[in-house]
Amino acid sequence: METLSIQLIENYIHQELPVFYQKRLDGLEKLSLSSILKKKNPYLFMVKNYENASDIVRSFLEAFISSSEEAMFGDWLEGLAIFINNMVYGGVKSATAGIDLEFLHEGTRYLVSIKSGPNWGNSDQVKKMIQNFVSAKKILQTSNAKVNVEFVNGCCYGTSSMAMKDGIYYKYCGQRFWEFISGDKNLYLDIIEPLGRKSKLRNEEFQGKYNNILNVFTRTFIYQYCDDSGKINWDAIVRFNSSYEK
Secondary structure (H helix, E strand, O other), X not given: OOOOOHHHHHHHHHHHHHHHHHHHHHHHHOOXXXXXXXXOOHHHHHHOOOOOHXXXXXXXXXXXXXXXXXXXXXXXXXHHHHHHHHHHHOOEEOOOOOOOEEEEEOOEEEEEEEEOOOOOOOHHHHHHHHHHHHHHHHHHHHHOOOOEEEEEEEEOOOOOOOOEEOOOEEEEEOHXXXXXXHOXXXXXXXXXXXXXXXXHHXXXXXXXXXXXXXXXXXXXXXXXXXXXXXXXXXXXXXXXXXXXXO
């Protein structure tokens, strides 16, 4: 076990966080109004009783961006977790299907599936993760019958207990997860400051482009989905989203 270096973690964040922000900007620039309207539930927005074109476009846009950013930043945090674990325990990105991190500590090989938060998937997705754990254990035990293997579903935020789930894996969330991969119970707090330090200018750049796109999408929405009086045509929105007759 090596010593955890906060300075090296800050250096990693300094070098790699711009990658997340660039993907965020790239994703924003690739958006179209039609792609957003296709992927969001029009009935949900209908029952919210939107009557203003700018409000409904903003809601569609923010809902779409929020879901995509959660996935992008989850991937980025996975990379940070692997970097930290490699520094302390020599862990690596696993080549085993469905496993993100693999490391050896005190005679036990840990195989970790990293997710953003505790409520990351439905029952079928959880079953798939368990199947991946079971398959990985069979492979490892075939190659080395004496190896002691433990499986962990690690979540970058949230809370969890220490109890084993389904008799197969542990679920460590938030502080427990970051301590598990690093040996430092305060790490989940220590990474906040360097993350915040790098965010201000990047968020200002993103907000400027976001406002431009919001204006363009609102203009297009009014032209395509509002009648001459300015009233929103919900039938046209739902037809575009759900009709099989194009």
